[in-house]
Each structure stands twice: as C-alpha cells, then as structure tokens.
Amino acid sequence: MTESTPAKANGDATQKKNDSFAVIMVEGIDETQRRLVQSLVKRKAESWWHELLDVWIVQGGSVRDWTNDLSIIITGATKDYFVVLSLPAENMERRVGLLLPSSRKEWLSQVYTRRKFLPDTVATRKIANPSPSDEDPPF
Known part of the structure; x- marks a missing residue:
C-alpha cells in the first residue's frame, strides 16, 4: 500500500506549520507491524x-x-529494524534514530550526523501480543 497526504488542516491559522521532516525506513517487519507504523504516521x-x-x-x-x-x-x-533520519534545513544539525546492530549503524552515526559513534543507547520496548486488527496501537 502506498499513499501520500497533504498537510493536515489546521484550525488555528496563527499556528506555524512544522517544517521538520524525517525519513523512516524499516526492514524485516511483518504486515501487522507495517499497519501499526502506518497508523502511527497517520496520527x-x-x-x-x-x-x-x-x-x-x-x-x-x-x-x-x-x-x-x-x-x-x-x-x-x-x-x-528501523532508521529515522532528519532532513535538516541548511545549517541545521543532522540527527538519526536507529534500531540496528552496531555493525550496521556506524557509518550513519559518524558520517551522516558528523558525530562520534555511540553504541546502542536507545532502550526498546515490546508490544504485548499486538493484534492485526488493532486500530489504535498502544502508544
């Protein structure tokens, strides 16, 4: 399934639109996880x-x-696994969020972000028996 959406309508015309963008890339997920990611993105x-x-x-x-x-x-x-990359505006800091084995993330951590490589620092949590019919995932 592929889709795109225009920016959500904003009820308050004085609120500034968020100009931060990120790329989310995943690997090895099943259809249930894919639907949960899509649901997260939509929300x-x-x-x-x-x-x-x-x-x-x-x-x-x-x-x-x-x-x-x-x-x-x-x-x-x-x-x-997943990788989240910020798409920075000019002169902004590059950021990356990763769930990859250390051997697969050193380049992104050092070259893309221009920072020293830091080994696994993100704690992960499990969903207790996610259901394929979950409309509202637990987050």
Missing part, C-alpha cells in the same frame, strides 16, 4: 509520503519522538 505526522513499501517521509515530530514511538512496534527481536 502523528502533519503530512507524509509513502510510495515505497517500507519507507515514509514525514513532516512534523522529532527524530527522538519517532524513534521512541517506533521502538514500541519494532523491537529488533526478530531482525526487524
């Missing part, structure tokens, strides 16, 4: 692009927030 993003199976470009939210929310759905327990 939390101001707008999104989802034309590739396991890639979303989202507007709104921080890399930290997306990483925390995704770690509830994608735990790494069964070789399911």
Whole structure:
C-alpha cells in the first residue's frame, strides 16, 4: 500500500506549520507491524509520503519522538529494524534514530550526523501480543 497526504488542516491559522521532516525506513517487519507504523504516521505526522513499501517521509515530530514511538512496534527481536533520519534545513544539525546492530549503524552515526559513534543507547520496548486488527496501537 502506498499513499501520500497533504498537510493536515489546521484550525488555528496563527499556528506555524512544522517544517521538520524525517525519513523512516524499516526492514524485516511483518504486515501487522507495517499497519501499526502506518497508523502511527497517520496520527502523528502533519503530512507524509509513502510510495515505497517500507519507507515514509514525514513532516512534523522529532527524530527522538519517532524513534521512541517506533521502538514500541519494532523491537529488533526478530531482525526487524528501523532508521529515522532528519532532513535538516541548511545549517541545521543532522540527527538519526536507529534500531540496528552496531555493525550496521556506524557509518550513519559518524558520517551522516558528523558525530562520534555511540553504541546502542536507545532502550526498546515490546508490544504485548499486538493484534492485526488493532486500530489504535498502544502508544
């Protein structure tokens, strides 16, 4: 399933639109997890692009927030992983949130963010028996 959405309507015309964007990429997830990620994106993003199976470009939210929310759905327990990259405006800091084995994330951590590589620092949480029919995931 692929889809995109325009920015959500904002009832308060004085509120400024969030110009932060991120790319969410996942690997090794099943259909239930994919539906949970899509549900999360629909609830939390101001707008999104989802034309590739396991890639979303989202507007709104921080890399930290997306990483925390995704770690509830994608735990790494069964070789399911994710990467969240900020798409910074010029002169902004590059950020990345990862659930990957250390051997697969050093380049992103060092080259993309221009920072020293930090080994696993994100705690992950599991969903207790997610149901494929869950309309509202527990986050």
